[in-house]
Amino acid sequence: MSHIELDRIPFHRPSIGDREIAAAAEVLESGWLTTGAKAHALEAAVAKRIGVKHALAVNSATAALHLALDAWGTGPGDEVVIPTTTFTSCGEVCAYLGARVVLADVGEDALLGPAQLKVVVTDATRVVMPVHFAGQAVDVAALRAIAPNARFLEDAAHALPADVRGVPTGRLGDAAAFSFYATKTMTTGGEGGMLVTDDDAVAERARLMRLHGISVDAWNRYGAGGTWAYDVVEAGFKYNLTDLAAAIGLVQLERLDELADARAAIAARYDAAFADSPLLEPPPRRDGDRHAWHLYVVRLNLDALSIDRAQVIELLGEAGIGASVHFIPLHLHPHYQRSYGYKPGDFPVAESIFERSISLPIWPGMTEPQVDRVASTMLEICDENRAPGGVVTRLTATEFTTPAQ
Numbered sequence: 361m362s363h364i365e366l367d368r369i370p371f372h373r374p375s376i377g378d379r380e381i382a383a384a385a386e387v388l389e390s391g392w393l394t395t396g397a398k399a400h401a402l403e404a405a406v407a408k409r410i411g412v413k414h415a416l417a418v419n420s421a422t423a424a425l426h427l428a429l430d431a432w433g434t435g436p437g438d439e440v441v442i443p444t445t446t447f448t449s450c451g452e453v454c455a456y457l458g459a460r461v462v463l464a465d466v467g468e469d470a471l472l473g474p475a476q477l478k479v480v481v482t483d484a485t486r487v488v489m490p491v492h493f494a495g496q497a498v499d500v501a502a503l504r505a506i507a508p509n510a511r512f513l514e515d516a517a518h519a520l521p522a523d524v525r526g527v528p529t530g531r532l533g534d535a536a537a538f539s540f541y542a543t544k545t546m547t548t549g550g551e552g553g554m555l556v557t558d559d560d561a562v563a564e565r566a567r568l569m570r571l572h573g574i575s576v577d578a579w580n581r582y583g584a585g586g587t588w589a590y591d592v593v594e595a596g597f598k599y600n601l602t603d604l605a606a607a608i609g610l611v612q613l614e615r616l617d618e619l620a621d622a623r624a625a626i627a628a629r630y631d632a633a634f635a636d637s638p639l640l641e642p643p644p645r646r647d648g649d650r651h652a653w654h655l656y657v658v659r660l661n662l663d664a665l666s667i668d669r670a671q672v673i674e675l676l677g678e679a680g681i682g683a684s685v686h687f688i689p690l691h692l693h694p695h696y697q698r699s700y701g702y703k704p705g706d707f708p709v710a711e712s713i714f715e716r717s718i719s720l721p722i723w724p725g726m727t728e729p730q731v732d733r734v735a736s737t738m739l740e741i742c743d744e745n746r747a748p749g750g751v752v753t754r755l756t757a758t759e760f761t762t763p764a765q
């Protein structure tokens with residue numbers, strides 16, 4: 361393959377324009393930078409968009425997960441079921457509270473399904489944390505039949521906007537955590553998140569705990585009509601979102617469908633390019649549900665190739681294309697092996713998906729020539745590294761599809 365000098369295509373580039381810059385400048389000039397009117401406006405706008413009673417702005421989806429578990433009184437003796445195909449934040453928040461992390465395998469769609477949950481659920485299962493991977497939402501209703509007494513906490517970091525049969529993420533479980541990190545469909549300027557729920561008790565507890573466990577937040581203490589007096593009710597956390605971040609988020613939320621549609625168009629272009637290749641598989645998806653396309657994860661047909669995933673990523677890098685991997689399954693990390701006794705081989709489906717997966721660039725602002733360059737380079741790398749006599753059969757995305765139940 362020839363490696364001509366071309367502009368590098370990064371794995372991600374945020375879509376920040378003049379409106380976001382103006383919104384941030386307005387806050388900088390206002391004299392009030394931390395949690396205040398903009399943060400509260402973002403909460404109201406997110407709650408309206410999703411259709412929930414409560415939305416609480418926080419500094420990360422990790423914070424939102426932690427606050428929800430805390431609000432439910434999760435602690436020692438409780439088990440929290442998490443798919444091993446996820447980021448470590450899902451497990452670490454359980455450790456904060458002394459609860460036991462119970463990992464589960466995933467289906468061929470990389471999601472936690474009823475078959476996988478059934479294997480690990482016990483009488484001690486307090487919470488199930490379905491992870492909406494790459495933008496495809498978990499069918500939470502199908503999981504409830506397996507663990508009817510558990511709370512369901514959606515890790516929706518990848519999945520705004522996404523839905524299952526028209527029901528949006530954020531309303532599938534008992535509470536949900538959204539991420540506004542830099543790479544997500546909408547961002548609050550690099551870091552940020554939102555906890556959403558219809559549960560009044562969860563919202564009341566999380567509102568208290570997200571800012572040091574004090575009875576009155578800084579906006580009420582220092583704003584007009586506020587009071588200097590406050591009570592420390594609990595040993596809380598420093599999880600609040602700033603007005604500077606929220607102002608950017610308000611503009612991004614207004615652009616959410618535009619940004620999501622741009623991602624979907626890129627995914628469709630990749631789909632068309634990869635449809636006939638026996639050397640790799642487009643991402644699985646469930647027909648009829650909205651996919652957020654936070655990630656576009658292709659799977660290599662390693663039996664047909666003479667190189668592995670790491671070498672493919674290296675060759676993409678040499679061609680000026682950024683790529684990543686989502687995720688290294690939790691049971692392969694030292695912490696989860698040391699703390700909970702997991703080991704390689706425990707979750708074979710997750711490991712097989714991991715070994716074959718590459719996340720390709722997908723961000724609003726990518727041009728069609730850039731998308732085509734990524735796709736053609738990927739196909740060229742695979743074609744030039746076919747295994748002699750290798751197996752070239754493949755499963756199609758529709759064969760991976762898990763029917764909604």
